[in-house]
Structure formats: structure tokens, C-alpha cells
Amino acid sequence: MDYTKLTSNLVDKALEYGASHAEVYLETGRNLSIQVLNGEIETIQEAASAGIGFRVIVDGKMGFSHCNDLSDKSLEDTLLRAVEFARLTSADENNVLPSDKGFTEIEGLFDPEIAKIAMEKKIEMALKVEELALSDSRISKSSGAGYGEGQGEIFIANSNGLSKNYKSAGCNIGVSVVAEKGEQKNTGGEYSSRRFFADLDSLEDIAKEAAEKAASLIDPIMISTQKAAVIVDSSAAGSLIGGILGALNGERVQQGASFLKDSMDKSFASKLLTIVDDGTRPKGMGSAPFDGEGVPTQKRVLVEKGVVKSFIYNTIAAKRAGVTSTGNASRGGFTSLPGIGIHNLYVEAGQHNPEEIIAATQRGLLVTGITGYGIDPVSGNFSGGASGFWIENGKKKHPVKGLTIAGTADEILNDIDMMGDDVDMNKSFTAPTMRIREMMIGGA
Amino acid sequence: MKKYAVHDIPRRDFLKMSVKGGLVMAATPALLTNLISCSPGTISASTGLDLDQSVLKKVIAKALEKGGDFADVYLENRVSRQIVMEESKFKSGLYGISQGAGVRVISGNKTGYAYTDEISEEKLLRAAEVASYVANNGSSFTPVDLNMADRKSFITVEQPLSDIADTRRIEMMQRADEAAMSYDERIKMAMVNYYDEIRGRVIANSEGVYLRDENPLMFFIVQTMSDDGKARHMSRERLSKHSGFEMFEEFTPEMVAKRAAREAIDMLDAEAAPAGIMDVIMMNGWGGVLVHEAVGHPLEADNIAKGVGAFTGKLGQKVASDVFTMVDDGSIKNARGTINFDDEGTQAKRNVLIENGVLNGYMTDVLSAKQLDMERTGNGRRESFRYIPIPRMTNTFIEQGESEPADILASTKKGIYVQSLSGGSVNPVTGVFNFTCREAYLVENGKKTKPIKGATLIGSCLDVISNVDAVGNDLEFGPGICGKGQAAEVDAGQPTVRIRGINVGGSKA
Numbered sequence: 034m035d036y037t038k039l040t041s042n043l044v045d046k047a048l049e050y051g052a053s054h055a056e057v058y059l060e061t062g063r064n065l066s067i068q069v070l071n072g073e074i075e076t077i078q079e080a081a082s083a084g085i086g087f088r089v090i091v092d093g094k095m096g097f098s099h100c101n102d103l104s105d106k107s108l109e110d111t112l113l114r115a116v117e118f119a120r121l122t123s124a125d126e127n128n129v130l131p132s133d134k135g136f137t138e139i140e141g142l143f144d145p146e147i148a149k150i151a152m153e154k155k156i157e158m159a160l161k162v163e164e165l166a167l168s169d170s171r172i173s174k175s176s177g178a179g180y181g182e183g184q185g186e187i188f189i190a191n192s193n194g195l196s197k198n199y200k201s202a203g204c205n206i207g208v209s210v211v212a213e214k215g216e217q218k219n220t221g222g223e224y225s226s227r228r229f230f231a232d233l234d235s236l237e238d239i240a241k242e243a244a245e246k247a248a249s250l251i252d253p254i255m256i257s258t259q260k261a262a263v264i265v266d267s268s269a270a271g272s273l274i275g276g277i278l279g280a281l282n283g284e285r286v287q288q289g290a291s292f293l294k295d296s297m298d299k300s301f302a303s304k305l306l307t308i309v310d311d312g313t314r315p316k317g318m319g320s321a322p323f324d325g326e327g328v329p330t331q332k333r334v335l336v337e338k339g340v341v342k343s344f345i346y347n348t349i350a351a352k353r354a355g356v357t358s359t360g361n362a363s364r365g366g367f368t369s370l371p372g373i374g375i376h377n378l379y380v381e382a383g384q385h386n387p388e389e390i391i392a393a394t395q396r397g398l399l400v401t402g403i404t405g406y407g408i409d410p411v412s413g414n415f416s417g418g419a420s421g422f423w424i425e426n427g428k429k430k431h432p433v434k435g436l437t438i439a440g441t442a443d444e445i446l447n448d449i450d451m452m453g454d455d456v457d458m459n460k461s462f463t464a465p466t467m468r469i470r471e472m473m474i475g476g477a
Numbered sequence: 478m479k480k481y482a483v484h485d486i487p488r489r490d491f492l493k494m495s496v497k498g499g500l501v502m503a504a505t506p507a508l509l510t511n512l513i514s515c516s517p518g519t520i521s522a523s524t525g526l527d528l529d530q531s532v533l534k535k536v537i538a539k540a541l542e543k544g545g546d547f548a549d550v551y552l553e554n555r556v557s558r559q560i561v562m563e564e565s566k567f568k569s570g571l572y573g574i575s576q577g578a579g580v581r582v583i584s585g586n587k588t589g590y591a592y593t594d595e596i597s598e599e600k601l602l603r604a605a606e607v608a609s610y611v612a613n614n615g616s617s618f619t620p621v622d623l624n625m626a627d628r629k630s631f632i633t634v635e636q637p638l639s640d641i642a643d644t645r646r647i648e649m650m651q652r653a654d655e656a657a658m659s660y661d662e663r664i665k666m667a668m669v670n671y672y673d674e675i676r677g678r679v680i681a682n683s684e685g686v687y688l689r690d691e692n693p694l695m696f697f698i699v700q701t702m703s704d705d706g707k708a709r710h711m712s713r714e715r716l717s718k719h720s721g722f723e724m725f726e727e728f729t730p731e732m733v734a735k736r737a738a739r740e741a742i743d744m745l746d747a748e749a750a751p752a753g754i755m756d757v758i759m760m761n762g763w764g765g766v767l768v769h770e771a772v773g774h775p776l777e778a779d780n781i782a783k784g785v786g787a788f789t790g791k792l793g794q795k796v797a798s799d800v801f802t803m804v805d806d807g808s809i810k811n812a813r814g815t816i817n818f819d820d821e822g823t824q825a826k827r828n829v830l831i832e833n834g835v836l837n838g839y840m841t842d843v844l845s846a847k848q849l850d851m852e853r854t855g856n857g858r859r860e861s862f863r864y865i866p867i868p869r870m871t872n873t874f875i876e877q878g879e880s881e882p883a884d885i886l887a888s889t890k891k892g893i894y895v896q897s898l899s900g901g902s903v904n905p906v907t908g909v910f911n912f913t914c915r916e917a918y919l920v921e922n923g924k925k926t927k928p929i930k931g932a933t934l935i936g937s938c939l940d941v942i943s944n945v946d947a948v949g950n951d952l953e954f955g956p957g958i959c960g961k962g963q964a965a966e967v968d969a970g971q972p973t974v975r976i977r978g979i980n981v982g983g984s985k986a
Contacts (some may be wrong), residue, residue, distance in 0.1 A: 070783060076588040076865065079607050082577075083594065098572040101594045111574060118558075118570035121643050125566060152610075176785045176906055211785055211906055218787070218907045258753035258986065288564060288666055290702050290711065370569055404902060404911035405933045405982075411702065411711045416750070416982040418911040418935040435909070437752060437933050437982025444984075473984040475752035 034103075036061070037198060040190035043087070043108060048192060050116045052089035054130050055192045056326065059085045060367045062185030063148075069159045070177045077156075084367035087115040093124030099368045127352040132193035135329040141316035142201040144229040147182050155180045158236060162208045165240035171212050171248035176220060178208035182230075189327040199322050204230050208240060212247040221246025227459065228316045246401075253434040256423055256476045262397030263438055263472040264390055264424070267455050270464035272403035272417070274380065276442070277308065279410025281335055282373045283346035287353055292413030292442055296341045302446035305383055305467075308336040310345065312360060312376030319377040319461030325364030326371045333359055335378075339446075347371050380464035383452025387466040390451045392427040398474055399424050400438065413442035419474075437475035445469055526552050526576075526679050526689065530623050532598045533681040536580060538620045540605035541683060545584040545612035547843060548605075549682035551820065552578045552596055553862040557674035558643070562650045564666055565658065570643075577862040580604040583844055584612035590865045623687035628818045630690070631808045631825070634721040638673050638693050641722045646671050649697070653730035657701045660738035663745065665704045667734070672696040680822040688822045694813070694966060695724050696956070699734045703741035710747070712740035713899075713915070717813040717956035717966070740897065740916050743928055750917070750932035750983030756892030757934065757979045758885060758920060763955025764895060765971035768803060769873045770903040771910040771938040774961070776830050776838075777856070777868040778845035780905050787908035787938055788836060797834040797942035800878055804829050805840055807855055807871030813956040814872035814968040821857035821866050828854045829876075831942070842868045860963035870959060874970030878948025882973040885947045887923040893932070893981060894918045894925045900957070901934075908938035933982035941976055949973035 040057040047055030063081040067074070084101040085108065096119025100111040163178035184202035189195065207224025223242035225234035265273050279285060280293040293301060312330025314320050323329050326348055335343050346354065347362035350373060363374025391399060398421060405417035416439040422429040440448075453466030533550050540548035554576040561568045578601055579592035589611035591604035650669045657667035677691040696717040703710050714737035718724045759767060780786030788796065797803075807816045807825030816825045821843050829837050841849065842857030845868055858869035886894065894917060901912030912934040918925045954970035 070586075074587045074611055076590060077611055078590040078865065080592045080604075080863065082592075082863075084575075094567075095569045096572075097569055098574075100574040102574070102576060107574070111572075114572040118572050118643070121560065121570050121647055122567035125568075174785050176780070176783065220904055220906045260986070288702075289704060290666065290709070292709070368573055368575070370571065404935065405913055406899065409931060412709050412930070414930045416913065416931060416933040416984070418909075418933055418982065435935055435937070435980055437935060437980055439750070439752060439932065439982045439984040441984070473752050473986065475754075475980055475982045477754060 036188045037196060040188045041196055043112065044190050044192050046109070047087065047089050047112055047116070050113055052091050052116055054090040056088040056130050057085065057190050058088070058364070058367055059083070059188040060185055062183060064181070064183035066179065066181045067156055067159050068177055068179045069156070069163055071175055072160060072164065074156060075177065086367040086369070087112050088370060089115045089119050090128045090130070091116055091119040093126060093128055094119045094122045095128050096122065097370050127349050129348060129352055130191045130193055131326055131328045131348045131358060132195060133328055134195055136197060137313050137322045137329045137331070139313055139315060139320050139322050141228055142199065142320060143184070144202050147202050147204050147230045148184065150230060158206055162206060162236040162240050165236055166208045166210045166243045169244035169248065172210045172244050173213040174211040176209045176211055180206045191327065195327045197323055197327050201321070203228055203318060204233065206233055206239065208243045210243050210247050212251055214251050217251055219247050219250045221248070226318060228318065232316070250420060250432045250434055253432040254423070255435070256433055256474070258474065258476050260471050260473055262394050263469045263474070264394060264397060264399045264466060265403070265469070266387065266399060266401050266466045267453065267457060267464060269400050269403045270380065270467055271462050272407050273415070274408065274464060276406070276408030276410045276415070278375055278378065281344050283344040283354055284350040284373055285410065286344050287350065290411050292411065293341055298340060300339045301341060301443070302336065302339040303449040304338045305449050305452040306336055306339050306446060307334065307381040308378065309334050309381060310361070310375045310378045314377050317377040317461065319375065321376065324360045325362040328358045328360045328362060330360040330376055345373055345375065347373050375462065377461045379456055379458065382454045382456045382465050385451050385453055387453050387455055390453060390466055390468050391424060391429065393451065394424050394427060394468065397424045398433065398436070399429065408442045415440055415442060415445060439473050439475070445472065526554050526677050528552060528596060530681070530687060532601065534620060534623055535598070536601045536605045537681065537683050538618065539602050540580050540582045540609050541612065541618035543609045543612045544616045545582045545609065545618070547583040547683055549581050549680065549821065550578060550601065551859070551862055552679040554677040555674055555861070557672065558646070560646055560650060560671045562654055562669040565654050567647065575861065578604070579862045580608045581865055582608045582612050586848065587611040588844065588865060592862050618683065621683065621685040623681050624685055626686045626688050626822060628688060628824050629808070630817045631810050631815050632692050632719045632817060633811060634693060635723040636721040638675060638721060645722065649725055649730045653699050653734040656731040656734035657699060657738045660735060661742050663703045663705045663742060664701050664738050666702045668700040670698040678820065680820065682822060686822045688818060690817060692719055692817070693721060694719050697730070697733060699737040701737045701741045703745050705745050708745050708747070710741050710744040712737045712744065715956050718811050719813065719815050720811040744916055747928040747930045749985040750893070750929040750981060751985050752981060752983040754978050754980050756889055756975060756977050757981070758889055758892065758894045758973065758975045759971065760894065760896045761882065761949060761951045761971060761973045762953035763957070763969060764898060765874050765954070765969035766898055766900065766957055767912055768875055768942070768971065769870060769959070769967065769969040770901050770912070771908065771941050772803060772831070773805070773870045773873045774903050774905045775908050775938055776840055777870070777905070778839040778841040778849055778851070779868050781839050782845040782848040785906045787906060791836050794836055795834050796836045796939060797831050798945050799834050800948045801831060801834050801942050801945045802829065802876035803831040803874070804876055805856065805870050805873045809872045812872045812954065812968045813966050814870065816858065816871055819855045819857040819866070820859045823853045823855040823857060825855040825871060840868050840870065842866050858965050860965065864963045867961065869961065869965045870967050872954065872968040872970065874952065874954065875948060875972065875974060877950055877952045877972055880947045880949050882949040882951050885949055885973055885975050886920065886925065889920050889923060889975060892920045893929065894920050899931070903938070909935070910938060911935045929983065935980050935982065941979065944977040945974055946977055947975040
């Protein structure tokens with residue numbers, strides 16, 4: 034079926050049905066998931082599907098409907114529902130659709146090879162990565178390995194004449210294993226997720242990392258409750274700073290529901306903190322030529338040397354704030370309205386390699402895992418569970434588990450005093466190892 | 478690392494999994510962290526589910542053509558409505574229809590699965606063929622006749638959603654917004670989220686079971702934000718039932734809104750929480766989510782069958798204190814976690830998991846029951862036709878005890894009193910969990926004193942249930958969304974309980 038034509042026709046139909054403005058968002062996709070356990074296939078799931086979402090504005094009021102039955106009758110019924118539903122909502126002059134016909138050219142979003150590789154080969158890889166991880170003598174059990182892939186195409190058309198589409202694909206492989214000693218158990222997992230099949234990390238590296246994570250925290254020693262330096266390694270740093278994203282959401286800022294609401298062009302964090310969102314990185318897992326409502330993506334500095342330089346917006350939130358969309362409309366698929374989200378967000382690398390940071394720390398905690406919700410975007414408070422290693426005299430002394438760390442965004446972010454150089458740019462949300470001069474650590 | 482999480486509110490990003498650019502980032506549940514949700518998804522009306530039984534029989538036969546021990550077909554149709562109100566404006570209305578079918582084949586320990594958006598004989602036979610990929614034991618299947626199975630229902634409807642005008646839905650939201658905004662001038666914003674769905678399902682399997690039903694679900698969430706120029710707090714209160722619109726007669730929108738507003742105002746004065754190991758009293762109700770995570774997930778039989786779960790090999794052993802009894806019950810009248818029968822067709826019932834501290838059973842689905850040679854407990858659930866059923870909780874709670882809640886507080890010298898949790902997660906293999914408090918207070922000399930800022934609670938499941946030393950007589954429930962690679966609606970409940978010695982993550986020494 035010609036989906037470009039279908040989406041444009043449906044926009045026209047929406048106007049016929051009484052919409053003043055309309056947008057049609059259509060996605061098609063195919064995915065495959067293989068799970069293995071103890072050398073055997075556990076599950077294989079495969080499916081192809083498609084769905085469509087209608088966003089209409091009727092006299093300034095917004096309605097939305099979606100369906101996954103693309104027959105004419107279903108599409109017409111569903112579209113009518115959006116128009117009817119719009120009448121229930123409040124009129125808002127900011128309810129507008131984008132008209133930017135631009136398209137950011139991005140290399141490497143679609144790998145045609147993924148689908149061509151035989152299923153047997155993919156099963157074999159999942160089995161192999163599990164076998165390799167289990168071959169580490171410190172590992173006692175597998176809790177499963179898997180391979181997954183997907184590809185899809187998105188079509189957007191709206192009544193401002195915008196009509197765009199792009200194709201993307203991705204694949205991933207990973208394993209999770211258990212190390213045991215007496216009554217102690219510890220799990221470790223690692224995966225690799227890429228746009229291109231050939232770019233997946235080697236099975237040896239994935240297996241080694243998973244085994245190391247599981248085995249390294251065996252025989253932890255509890256420490257007492259105290260204040261000390263906290264080094265958050267690159268795998269955990271994202272969990273800490275995640276809440277900053279919610280606070281940079283332009284709509285939440287407008288609503289006053291952000292701890293950064295009054296921080297534009299002001300310093301709120303250490304000079305070492307620079308945060309960039311880049312929707313244009315070649316082969317980026319979060320890259321796309323346009324955002325969830327068709328606005329071209331861009332590379333944008335959100336925080337520069339501790340100063341807020343930009344919030345992120347979709348079209349409606351931008352109109353309300355009197356700025357233009359930053360191309361950050363996010364969409365959880367055809368079933369949802371555009372929200373606001375990031376593409377590939379990273380904290381810019383600093384000067385030090387992680388070993389230097391550890392060596393420069395007399396006494397402190399190296400955190401390799403954080404649990405919880407990260408910094409609260411509304412209040413700026415942070416409290417989380419932490420595991421990792423205790424450091425004395427610049428060296429890892431012993432593993433630690435079951436600790437807590439806490440503070441406020443203001444304290445934590447201003448206290449960042451060393452920034453690592455180890456950002457994994459293959460991930461869509463990533464940060465280097467960073468040291469916080471002092472934090473409250475809860476223990477025995 | 479596998480992590481299961483539960484939240485008390487829908488996270489909009491959960492659907493990223495659907496067909497988003499086909500990016501199955503989450504396609505490896507083994508690696509999946511928390512994918513939570515409450516999809517707007519669902520539907521209604523008609524179509525699709527009326528497929529002839531002879532077609533279903535043919536599909537099952539096709540699925541087992543190459544061998545295999547079990548096959549089922551699941552048809553689903555869901556109509557949903559969601560209305561969002563923010564800043565006293567109706568921001569958007571969402572209407573969704575989703576339907577499709579999945580075919581599953583189990584062969585030994587292997588599962589094959591495929592689904593289709595289009596419910597037709599041709600597409601179902603194709604799905605059956607794909608699902609049969611895992612089967613190669615060559616055993617031959619003798620087709621059985623499908624018969625409507627007999628199942629009890631625990632969901633009643635007085636005011637069907639289909640009879641309710643959208644203006645009534647709007648009215649409930651408006652009332653909540655007004656009640657919240659007029660509570661106190663420091664309430665700066667209310668966010669009201671209304672969701673309802675009607676989910677129809679048809680289940681047919683190679684054991685001859687045929688079932689169909691249609692159930693409503695309602696979910697009403699009020700969040701309020703307070704700001705006094707020095708501090709801000711976002712509070713939340715939820716209401717959810719499998720029932721008709723009569724839900725609002727027992728609990729009015731004003732009640733929900735005022736509870737939310739009270740929390741937002743009371744927490745403006747919160748001080749930094751203390752850090753370190755201390756006694757924790759959890760108020761009755763949604764606090765049960767702590768055992769949902771810490772104990773419930775590790776008692777789901779899939780990880781037990783794999784031999785990696787924290788409670789593996791502990792059946793019949795003493796795992797908790799004498800006062801601790803924990804139950805999962807999918808048959809509580811109209812509760813959010815109630816399911817009548819699970820998505821594999823097994824009757825829902827009350828399952829006592831831990832009785833007076835002794836481990837009594839696990840929660841199973843068809844596959845794990847077979848692997849462990851145990852009974853099917855009615856816990857095989859799926860988010861939608863896009864997912865395979867896996868062992869999931871329904872309404873999970875700590876059973877009523879004998880202590881007076883006031884005595885529990887009065888006999889606690891020092892610690893914290895947790896009135897509400899945001900949610901948390903657990904690693905089901907190690908049993909290590911974490912939770913974030915949304916509303917909590919210091920306990921000093923047997924009294925609740927100052928409010929404290931959202932602290933994390935962490936610990937391990939086996940420690941926490943051994944350290945429960947007082948259980949109140951005031952069992953209550955709260956609604957949530959549980960994520961385990963796929964979302965499920967659940968209730969978590971408990972009476973007031975005291976847990977000795979949990980690590981609390983505050984920022985004050």
C-alpha cells in the first residue's frame with residue numbers, strides 16, 4: 034500500500050469531517066525476539082504490525098484516536114472519533130501543528146542486512162554469548178540470553194502540507210548471568226544495541242562484561258553511614274542525572290513543575306557539566322530525520338558549563354513559551370500524542386580517565402549501580418540505592434552493596450569536581466564517570 | 478540485569494515498545510530494565526472476536542502440526558478512552574481501538590509465539606506456522622473439540638461504560654480539579670487523568686478450553702503540585718476498579734483530589750531524611766507494593782522454574798516471621814487486579830503464598846506449572862495480544878494481623894513512618910529491592926513528627942520479611958501498574974506493618 038498517499042488522503046478526510054487542522058501518523062514494523070536459556074531456545078517471537086494515530090484540532094480543541102485495523106471502514110470510524118473527542122476538550126490558541134518541511138539527512142538508520150541474516154545464525158549467537166558468559170569459572174548460572182531486532186517505517190502528514198517518512202532498524206544481543214557463593218547471589222548483565230548488525234559488540238566482550246559485573250560484587254563489606262566522595266561510573270551516571278531531563282522539559286518549565294524553571298542562562302551546576310542532545314548523530318539509536326510530529330531534528334546544547342542554555346520543546350509547548358520547537362516531540366508509537374523527549378543525550382567528556390579519578394580519591398565510594406528514580410525533576414531531591422566499591426587511598430578496597438546515597442540537585446550537581454573521558458557514544462543516553470566531592474552515604 | 482518494577486502511574490513512554498520504528502530495544506526481556514505502562518489501549522465494540530470455533534480448532538491443529546505439547550490462540554479487542562486535564566484545562570482526549578490475535582506453541586521448555594493485527598483465518602494460520610518453529614518433537618496431536626469452559630466471575634457492572642456520556646467523564650475530572658485547586662492557595666496546579674477501557678478476549682487451547690469475556694477497567698489519577706516559594710511537591714492519588722462508572726459513588730472525585738492536595742501541602746515542610754538502618758512503619762494500603770516487589774516477584778514461578786529465583790528450593794521452609802502471611806488473590810470483587818480467569822483461561826483464586834512465615838507456593842502459568850509439576854494458580858497474564866502470558870501477580874497483599882495500628886506506632890521509639898511510596902523495583906534473582914517514599918514522617922518516641930523528603934528504602938526480600946514484627950488489623954489496598962517486560966494492572970495491599978531495620982537513604986547524618 035502507498036502509505037504516503039494514504040496519510041495525505043486521511044488528512045483531507047479529517048478536514049472534511051470538520052477538523053480545522055489534522056495530522057496522521059502511521060507506523061509499520063516487524064520484530065523478532067529470541068530468548069535462550071541453558072543452551073536451549075526458550076522463546077521465539079515474531080510479528081509484523083501497523084497502526085495509525087489521528088490528531089485533530091477542531092476550533093482550537095485537540096482530539097486523538099488510534100487503531101491498528103487499516104481497513105477503510107475502521108480508519109473512517111476512528112478518525113470520526115478523534116473529531117468527536119476533540120469537542121470535549123478546552124480550546125487553546127497554542128494547539129498548532131508544525132509546518133517545517135525540512136528533513137535532516139542522517140546516515141545509517143536502516144540496515145537492510147538485518148532481515149536477511151538467517152534465524153539460525155541469530156539463535157546461534159544468543160546461545161554462544163550465553164556459553165561464553167558461563168565459561169567464566171566464577172559464574173554459576175545463566176538467567177538467559179537473547180537476540181532481538183526490529184525495523185519499521187514512519188509516515189507523517191498534516192494539514193500544513195507536511196508529508197514525510199523514514200525507515201529505521203535496530204538489533205541487540207545480550208546476556209544475564211548469576212554468580213553465587215554460599216547464600217550470596219549476584220547478577221550481571223550486558224547487552225549491545227546497534228543500528229547495524231555488523232556493529233554489534235563482539236560476543237566475547239559482552240559475555241566478559243556480564244560475568245565481571247556478576248562476579249565482582251561477591252563478598253561485599255558494609256560500611257558505616259557517613260559523608261564521603263562519590264564517584265559515579267559511566268554505567269550508573271545516567272541513572273543519577275536522568276531527572277535533569279524532566280526538569281529541562283519546556284512544558285513542565287511553563288507549568289512551574291521543574292527545579293530548573295527559573296534557571297535559564299543561570300548557573301545551576303558545576304562548570305564541568307555540559308549536556309547535549311543530538312538527534313542527528315549517524316547511526317545513533319535515538320537519531321531520526323524528524324521528531325514525533327515531523328519537525329527536523331537538531332544537535333542542541335542544553336547545558337553549557339553548568340548554565341542552562343535551552344529547554345526542550347515540541348510545537349505546542351514552544352508556541353506557549355514563545356520560541357520555536359527544538360525538534361523534541363517524542364512519540365511512544367502510533368497510540369500516543371506527541372510528548373517531549375530527547376534523542377541522543379550525552380554529558381560531554383571531561384579530562385580524566387576513570388583510573389585517574391579513582392587514584393585521586395583518598396576515601397570514597399565508586400558507584401557502579403544506582404537504583405531508584407534519579408533526581409526528582411520537580412523538587413530536585415535525590416535518593417537512591419547504590420552498589421560498587423569502597424575506595425581508600427586511591428584504590429578499590431572491597432565491594433559494597435545495599436547502600437544509599439542522597440542529596441539535592443543543587444548540592445550534587447555543583448559538587449561535581451572531576452569529569453571522566455569515558456562516554457559511550459553508542460548509547461542514546463550516556464554520561465562519563467564523574468566524581469561528586471561529597472555526598473551522604475547510608476550504610477550500617 | 479533483570480529488574481521488575483511497579484509504578485503507581487502510567488509512564489507515557491511505555492509504548493515505545495510497540496512498533497516504534499520496530500526498535501525492539503526491549504525485545505530481550507532478560508536485559509530489560511523497567512518498561513512500565515498503562516496503555517491507553519482498548520476497545521470495544523465488536524468485530525474480530527466472533528471468529529468461528531472451527532477456525533480456532535484449525536489454527537490449533539496447525540500450530541501443533543510439527544509436534545509440541547500445548548498450543549493456544551488468544552483474540553483480543555480493546556477500546557479505550559483517556560482524557561487529560563492539566564492546569565484546569567482539558568488538554569486532550571484520546572480514543573483507541575486495538576485488536577489482534579496471538580498463537581502460542583509450547584514444546585518442552587520452548588515457546589514459539591506470533592501475533593497478527595488482523596483476525597482472519599489466513600493470518601492466524603500463518604501465525605500458527607511461525608509459532609510452531611520451536612516444535613520438532615514430532616509427537617502427533619489429535620484435535621479436540623472446543624467447549625465453553627465454566628468460570629466464575631468476580632466483576633460486576635451497574636453502570637456500563639458504554640452507557641456513559643463523555644460529558645459525565647469530563648464532569649468527574651472537573652470536580653476533582655476544583656476540589657484540588659480550592660484546597661489551599663499553595664496548590665498551583667492539578668493534573669487529572671481519566672482512563673477507561675473495555676477489553677474483550679477469547680481464549681482457545683489444545684486442551685479443548687474455549688472462553689470469552691469482556692471486562693471494563695477504570696483508572697482515575699489526580700496529581701497536585703504545591704509551591705510555597707521555598708519548596709515544591711508533586712503528590713498523587715489514584716482510584717481504579719474493574720467496574721462500571723459506579724466506582725465514583727463509593728469514592729468521589731473530591732475525595733481523591735483532597736487526599737492528593739493534603740499530601741502536597743503537608744510535604745512542603747519536609748526536612749532532609751535521616752540516613753542509615755532504622756525501623757520503618759508502613760501505613761496500610763498501597764505500601765503493600767513493597768512486598769509486591771520484594772516478595773511477590775521472586776515468588777513468580779518463571780524464575781523458580783529456571784532455578785535462579787531467590788526462593789528456589791525453599792518450599793515448605795520458614796522464610797518469614799510468624800506474623801507474616803502473604804496472599805495473591807485474583808478473585809476479589811471488582812478490584813483492579815481481579816481477572817476472573819487468567820489470559821490462559823485458568824480460574825483466578827486466592828493463593829496463600831506464605832503462611833505464618835512458611836513458604837506455601839508459587840504463582841504459576843501453564844508453562845511454569847508444567848516445568849515444576851505444580852498446579853496452575855491462575856497467574857498467567859499478558860499485557861495484550863502482542864505478548865506471551867507469563868506468571869504475574871493480581872491483587873497481592875499481606876494478610877490482616879492482630880495489632881492495633883496505633884499500638885504499632887506507639888511502641889516504635891525511633892524510625893520513619895511511610896505513608897505513601899512512589900514505586901520501586903526488585904531484582905528477582907537476588908531479591909534486592911528499592912523503593913522511593915513520596916510521603917513519610919519521622920517517628921520519635923512513638924509519635925509521627927516531621928515530614929521528610931522522599932527517601933529510598935533498600936534491602937533484600939528475605940531480610941525484610943524476617944524482620945516484620947508487627948502486623949495491623951487494618952488491611953487496605955491501592956492500585957498500580959506492574960512492569961515485567963510487559964504491563965499489568967494490579968492492586969497491592971497491606972495492613973499497617975513494622976519492619977525492623979531497613980536501610981533508609983536520607984541526606985542527613
